[in-house]
Amino acid sequence: MSSETTNVHAHEGEHDEHEGMTKRRIWNVFFVLLGITCVEFIIALWLAPTFHWPSHFVNPAYIVLTLFKAFYIVAYFMHLKFEKIGLALAIIVPILFIIGLILVLTNESHYWIDLRL
Amino acid sequence: MSTTAAQQIDEIKTTPWSGGRSPFNVEYGKMMMWFFLLSDAFTFSTLLISYGALRFSAPVWPAPSLVFQSFPGLIESGAPLVFVGLMTFILIMSSVTMVLAVEAGHRNSKKEVVWWMIGTIIGGLMFLGCQAMEWTHLHSEGFWWGHIPDTKTMQEFFKEGVPLTQQAMSSHQFANLFFTITGFHGFHVFSGVIINIIITVNVLIGTYQKRGSYLMVEKVGLYWHFVDLVWVFVFTFFYLV
Numbered sequence: 074m075s076s077e078t079t080n081v082h083a084h085e086g087e088h089d090e091h092e093g094m095t096k097r098r099i100w101n102v103f104f105v106l107l108g109i110t111c112v113e114f115i116i117a118l119w120l121a122p123t124f125h126w127p128s129h130f131v132n133p134a135y136i137v138l139t140l141f142k143a144f145y146i147v148a149y150f151m152h153l154k155f156e157k158i159g160l161a162l163a164i165i166v167p168i169l170f171i172i173g174l175i176l177v178l179t180n181e182s183h184y185w186i187d188l189r190l
Numbered sequence: 191m192s193t194t195a196a197q198q199i200d201e202i203k204t205t206p207w208s209g210g211r212s213p214f215n216v217e218y219g220k221m222m223m224w225f226f227l228l229s230d231a232f233t234f235s236t237l238l239i240s241y242g243a244l245r246f247s248a249p250v251w252p253a254p255s256l257v258f259q260s261f262p263g264l265i266e267s268g269a270p271l272v273f274v275g276l277m278t279f280i281l282i283m284s285s286v287t288m289v290l291a292v293e294a295g296h297r298n299s300k301k302e303v304v305w306w307m308i309g310t311i312i313g314g315l316m317f318l319g320c321q322a323m324e325w326t327h328l329h330s331e332g333f334w335w336g337h338i339p340d341t342k343t344m345q346e347f348f349k350e351g352v353p354l355t356q357q358a359m360s361s362h363q364f365a366n367l368f369f370t371i372t373g374f375h376g377f378h379v380f381s382g383v384i385i386n387i388i389i390t391v392n393v394l395i396g397t398y399q400k401r402g403s404y405l406m407v408e409k410v411g412l413y414w415h416f417v418d419l420v421w422v423f424v425f426t427f428f429y430l431v
Contacts, residue, residue: 087246088209094289094292095293096290096293096405099280099286099290099293100286101287103282103283103286106282107282110275110278110279110282113430114271114275114425117255117270117271117430118270118271129241130431132431135426135430135431136426136431138426139422139423139426142339142422143419143422143423146285146415146418146419146422147415147419149289149415150285150288150289150411150415150418151411151412151415151419152408152412156214156215156216157206157213157214157215157216159206159213159214160214160215160221160224163214164224164228167228167232168256170232171231171235171239173230174235174236174239175239175242178239178240178242179242179243181243182242182243182244182246182247183246183247184248185243185247186246186247186248186249189247189248189249
């Protein structure tokens, strides 16, 4: 009985996956990624030098755009959006450790610059 | 009353975590690929975060728009971001062909899987070729692990008025970090190309057709997209910021 239900559910799961990414959707994601990269180029090559945008404004903009690209690659190309929520959490929650390291080392590097000057 | 209680106890629980089935509903190898990629993400993060920390703590840093302003073999200077833009486009494009191979695998279309996989391999090789040209160009200027250009060349990479001693120190850090991080990423691309070739051969000899599913293509696809994902970050932090 239980093995039967397993098979049924496994099959349903496969069916969900098949509906995940159609060719049209793949190309949509491609154009989103290309578009974001073009925006980054426009900022770097034209907007920032022409209007003298300061780096503390431009750099966060790059990082936000990069995170958007990362979301599209992980969610659609790597298919995480269509997986079970448990798997998605198992992958995404540990990323908090990386954020922790970023906070710690940025703080530390501000201390290092004081030591050097 | 006791019978209803017994019925409740005997009832088979069907929630995802009550046993008897895979709660994540993915095949073992695919889940392990995800966990490997998570650990690889940690490795790349530590490299990039160390780069960030060293760069934050440096009073000066070589300007990316001055260091990366050539298109090796075509334009010597004055074209910032053009060459790396091409590299980024090639890698995103090869990610698209990879996901198209996975899509063809769902339809069990062997011929389409093979063609998209070959496209992905070509994209990977083109990216590696571009990276080799980029490295050769920087090497010809004098950058290498532990090596920096002579003072005259080095001054071209900094905004005017930066003291020479500061230039030397941050140039050393820049050279070591650049070659280590892009080298580690390039090594991932290289292994990805090798794995893609193995999988393509398996598709050609009909291994997955016999097995009835192209799940291996999905697994190697996850790795390939991860390589693209890392490049997105390397691109931002080395070439834009």
